[in-house]
Amino acid sequence: MTYLAKPRLHHPTLATNKVGYTRRDYEGKISTLCAGCGHDSISASIIEACWELDIEPHRVAKLSGIGCSSKTPDYFLGASHGFNTVHGRMPSVLTGANLANRDLLYLGVSGDGDSASIGLGQFAHAMRRGVRMAYIVENNGVYGLTKGQFSATADQGSKSKKGVVNTDSAIDLVGMALQLGATYVGRGFSGNKAQLVPLIKGAISHGGAAFIDVISPCVAFNNHPGSTKSYDYVREHNEAVSRIDFISGREEITADIAPGEVMDVRQHDGTLLRLRSLHANYDPSDRYAAMAYMQKHQALGEIVTGLLYVDPLATDLHTALNTVEQALNGLDVAELCPGAASLEKLNNSLR
Ligand SMILES: Cc1ncc(C[n+]2csc(CCOP(=O)(O)OP(=O)(O)O)c2C)c(N)n1
Ligand code: SF4
Numbered sequence: 061m062t063y064l065a066k067p068r069l070h071h072p073t074l075a076t077n078k079v080g081y082t083r084r085d086y087e088g089k090i091s092t093l094c095a096g097c098g099h100d101s102i103s104a105s106i107i108e109a110c111w112e113l114d115i116e117p118h119r120v121a122k123l124s125g126i127g128c129s130s131k132t133p134d135y136f137l138g139a140s141h142g143f144n145t146v147h148g149r150m151p152s153v154l155t156g157a158n159l160a161n162r163d164l165l166y167l168g169v170s171g172d173g174d175s176a177s178i179g180l181g182q183f184a185h186a187m188r189r190g191v192r193m194a195y196i197v198e199n200n201g202v203y204g205l206t207k208g209q210f211s212a213t214a215d216q217g218s219k220s221k222k223g224v225v226n227t228d229s230a231i232d233l234v235g236m237a238l239q240l241g242a243t244y245v246g247r248g249f250s251g252n253k254a255q256l257v258p259l260i261k262g263a264i265s266h267g268g269a270a271f272i273d274v275i276s277p278c279v280a281f282n283n284h285p286g287s288t289k290s291y292d293y294v295r296e297h298n299e300a301v302s303r304i305d306f307i308s309g310r311e312e313i314t315a316d317i318a319p320g321e322v323m324d325v326r327q328h329d330g331t332l333l334r335l336r337s338l339h340a341n342y343d344p345s346d347r348y349a350a351m352a353y354m355q356k357h358q359a360l361g362e363i364v365t366g367l368l369y370v371d372p373l374a375t376d377l378h379t380a381l382n383t384v385e386q387a388l389n390g391l392d393v394a395e396l397c398p399g400a401a402s403l404e405k406l407n408n409s410l411r
C-alpha cells in the first residue's frame with residue numbers, strides 16, 4: 061500500500077510569507093517519481109519561487125501535458141488550479157484559459173517529448189503569440205515515462221543507456237523560443253537551485269511569453285557516460301552567462317555591486333532582475349546576440365545557463381487582441397451577448 065497524503069498539521073513556528081502562508085502551503089502530494097529524478101528538484105524550486113513571491117496559491121493555474129515531467133504539478137501548489145491536458149496540448153489549453161481569465165498566473169509545465177515532439181507546433185504558437193505564462197520544460201533528453209526512448213532534444217552523437225548512438229539532430233528549444241519571439245528566455249539546471257529559483261521568479265513576474273528550459277537528468281534512463289543530459293555532464297560543461305537576483309518591487313534595493321559588473325532590468329510590474337555578468341559583454345537585451353552566443357557555445361559542447369534574453373517591457377496576447385480586462389466569468393449576459401445589432405455592426409466593419 062502506498063501513502064500519498066502528507067500530514068496536514070504544520071508546526072506553529074514555521075515562517076510565513078507576506079500573505080500568511082508557510083512553504084508547506086505551496087507543496088502538493090508526495091512525489092511518485094524515481095528517487096533522484098531532476099524533475100523533483102524543479103518542483104522544489106517552483107515551491108520556493110512562489111513562496112518567496114508571496115503569491116496566494118489560488119491565484120495560480122498550473123497546466124501540463126503527459127510525461128513524468130507533466131505529472132509534477134501534482135507535487136507542488138496543491139491549493140492552486142490545475143489541468144493535466146492531452147500529450148503536447150498544454151499550450152493551447154493554457155491559451156484558452158488565459159484568454160478567459162487574465163487575473164491568474166499561468167504556469168505551463170512540460171517535457172522535452174511533450175514540447176519538442178508531439179507538441180512542437182503548440183509550443184511554437186504560444187511563444188509567437190506572446191501568451192503570458194511561465195513555460196517550463198523539464199528537459200532530460202528522453203521520454204522518461206515510456207521507458208527512455210531518445211527525445212527530439214537528445215544531442216546528436218549522445219548514447220542511450222544500452223549504448224545506441226542518436227543520429228538525429230537535436231532541437232534546441234531555447235534557440236527556437238528566441239527565434240519565435242518569446243520575451244523572456246532562460247536555461248537552468250535542476251541541480252542548481254540558487255540559479256533556478258530567481259529564473260522562475262522572473263518568469264512568473266514577466267508580462268509576456270516566458271520560457272525556461274531546465275536540464276533535468278532522468279536517473280532511470282539517461283544518467284550514464286555518453287549522455288549529454290546526465291548530472292556529471294551538465295556539471296562539467298555548464299557555462300553560466302550571469303548570476304541572477306530577483307528583487308520584488310517592495311524590497312529596498314541596495315547597491316552593493318561595483319558598476320560595470322551588474323545590469324539591473326526592471327520589469328513592467330516593478331520587479332527588478334539584477335544580473336551579475338560572468339561573461340564580458342553578455343547583453344541579455346539583444347535577441348540576435350543571444351542566439352549567436354548560444355550556438356557558438358553549443359558547438360563547443362557547452363551548456364549555457366542563466367537568463368539569456370529579456371524584453372522587460374513585453375506585452376502579451378491580450379494587448380495584441382485588445383480584449384476586455386474583466387475575466388469572462390465576471391461579465392453579465394448583456395455584455396457576453398450584446399445582441400443582433402452589435403453583431404451586424406461588427407460584420408459590417410469587416411466587410
Ligand atoms: C497522443 C499520445 N501519444 C503518445 C503517448 C505516449 N507517451 C506518454 S508520455 C510520452 C513522452 C514523455 O516524454 P517527456 O515529455 O520528455 O516527459 P518525461 O517523461 O521525459 O518527463 C509519450 C510518447 C501519449 N500518452 N499520448
Ligand atoms: S523515469 Fe526518469 S523522468 Fe521518469 S521519474 Fe524516473 S528518473 Fe524521472
Ligand SMILES: [Mg+2]
Nearest residue numbers: 171172200202
Ligand atoms: Mg523527457
